[in-house]
Amino acid sequence: MRHLLSINDLSAADAIGILDTATELARINDGQVKKLPTLRGRTIVNLFAEDSTRTRISFEAAAKRLSADVINFSAKGSSLSKGESLKDTAQTLQAMGADAVVIRHSASGAAQRLADLEWMSGSVINAGDGTHEHPSQALLDAFTIRKHLGKGASDLTGLRIAIVGDVLHSRVARSNVLLLSMLGADVVLVAPPTLLPVGVESWPATISYDFDSVIPTVDAIMMLRVQQERMTDLFFPNSREYSRYFGLNSERMSLMAKHAIVMHPGPMNRGLEIAADVADSARSVIVEQVTNGVNVRMAILYVLLAGGPLEVGSNS
Amino acid sequence: MSVQRFLLKGGNVLGGKAADLLIAEGRIAEISASISDKDATVIDLKGSIVLPGLVDLHTHLREPGREDSETVASASRAGAKGGFTALSAMANTSPVADTAGVVEQVYRLGQEAGFVDVFPIGAVTQGLAGEQLSEIGAMADSVARVRVFSDDGNCVFDPLVMRRALEYIKKFDGVIAQHAQEPRLTVGSQMNEGIVSSKLGLKGWPAIAEEAIIARDVLLADHVQSRLHICHVTTAGGVEIIRWAKARGIQVTAEVTPHHLLLTDDLASSYDPVFKVNPPLRTSKDVVALREALADGTIDIVATDHAPHTSETKDCEWAEASFGMIGLETALSIVNKTMVESGLLDWEAVANRMSTAPALIGRYANHGQNLTVGSPAHITVINPTKSWVVDRDLVVSKSRNTPYHGYELPGLVTHTFFEGCATMIDSKVVDKMAK
């Protein structure tokens, strides 16, 4: 596998392999070993044309723990913001010698264009393209769910997960629906009708407008960030009404099953889609998701970059 | 007008029996079973179909203002390559064709190039802004004799403006060609709204944004008794509304592009902006409805909506890319593939949809006379037994944004005659001196 552009690039076995590798790497990281020589000599470029501190730092930490060299290219103040095309930026970075590019971009499909047109050689890893996909986020979410609820199984069969909020504009939702259902979980999308895309009936998930009836039936609730701008674009009347119907507050949290967990890809709008005391509660694994993110991204980099093409094997 | 005489031997005239056709002094001099003429250049057309010169009612020539993507001259040559003898220059140039001065300039550029008749289309509103009517009368009375008015690129969305425009053009025997797109439902839209767009994370362009405008405008045209033409219909729903309108005797005509007869929105999955077009590619259900409508005449004509774009506006992310595909050079082959080979149209009907009917809508008197003896010799020849592979690096147009690169298409256009001059022989455009 050369690129990770979408969850569709993975089979269930591939995904489980990444989760298992991440589990092993987590154990190594928890122990004394903080740095592994595995990707020494490789150069990984973070091409972040859209602002993101947390994902970029996560990929950077992952790359550095594998001893890779990291070059950061962010949009603000760069030639990209001055009108240089993505193509020219990519070819410039390629000329500097990049083994892999981790790209975040505001245009859906930007990662695929980078990979297909081969403006750069090496692997392309999609760190979030527009409203299309965010595969590493889904993998770290699946990792987190498996760790807390998996009961030792390799996949997520039998688990029920709710994804709540602005599904229409969420790349996290799209990747998670694909991955969680591929791993055997039941996914239910909860949102106001205006924030569900036309065509969502074809997705491998069920739909509900009624958050309260869904809460007791699920093992995990994944809250999506709701942007303030959605109000002016007529998606819902105001934040008060949104929180009243779709916000995860303490009353709703008390309806959750005893073992159920609360997740959020971040950054959170405390008080809008999630109450502060819910975010800080014992059920919340939001902070742990960040740690898991580094391990999962190390696993992704390992799987894409450590091996080479098939050759007649060496010996031990 | 050329002095040269041509004797086209043995072609199937309008898809019918094989016959000989003599071109002399720019006109069709004779059509009969066997002609001999010792002064004529003989061209053997056995196995080929002889059609009247194709007339495109919807072409973007980009000049004045965007000559980096196409000029009147290069588009004329591309037209000849595709078998066209008349093109209609859409008004969304820079400056906009909303005055007699601009349309006369475009008209003269076409005459100078000499490959096709270029009929300028005049803007409905000043600057295409949708607020004030442009100088429709001045454009109609100019040398360009404009009869078709369109803000294409933009929709005439204000119902009052559309009403006034429909009323006003009645004085000039004009027709309003509407680009049906309700702007409030398509802000930032990138592709058809549906299952594919939901998966790709691209903002949708819902079918009802087209259907709602068509419905409103056919009722307006009925109310004020004026001529309406719907550009590039793409939806099954739009087809139904037009069928209903025609049954009531409303004066509405409609066009479909070759790409909407063949391509569907799942092509966007590659995120390759060569498939990005306005109005967008839709579903196979729509493609079937459009083909049936073209077959039964609900849709009157095929028009290319040839939209050249420079490579930097297509060699980028989808959201950044321009909308549009070139189409002059592949149009007849696509119609052959989708309509003739499937048995929905015979060649005589193709001549109607691509020559006679568009000429009638545009009031192009010298065109669409359907290979009658004495008419100007505008002729297109296609060999349906030969197929060819589209190569974007070999197109005649100045721009390379064709969605068919690598496709093998059935039917090769081999010869084009404009006013009796050969503008293309053996699929090669004949470059010649201006008149």
Added chain:
Amino acid sequence: MSVALSAQDISRALTRISHEILERNHGSSDITVLGIPTRGAHLAARIAAIMSSIEGKEIAHGTLDITLYRDDLRLRPPRTIMPTSIPPIGVQGRDVILIDDVLYSGRTIRAALDALGEVGRPRTVQLAVLVDRGHRQLPIRADFVGKNLPTSEKQTVKVSLTEIDGVDEVVIEGEAS
């Protein structure tokens, strides 16, 4: 194909190795046994069990996966990472006994030394292998050997263990020259 070691041969070899380790290290109090997965890990568990029954007390043992430290990663598609489990007493200042099934080029052991270096600083590192088949490519040697098996580079040495393969035996396949 010939059987180089039968189940009984293997059992005797492991018993002898266990005694030798205890003899050389004057008992088990400072020993940490680490097996290299996959088969080295199972051999390490057996050796630790044998030493434990000789000494009458628990032997610190675990596994050390070397996949991430291999020098030939880029030559093949990515390999699965195996578990690494260091016993709580660790390796710092202790005598680490690495266990593997076959010693050949020596590259696995070189990687194991690197992996071990990240975990801590042992007082000594010693190597016990079931089979030494020669053809070293690096200056690595074993301290404890079950059996020396001269082979040609064209041959393969196949180690089967009951825990994984259902039977205990070592087999040489291929022609000698």
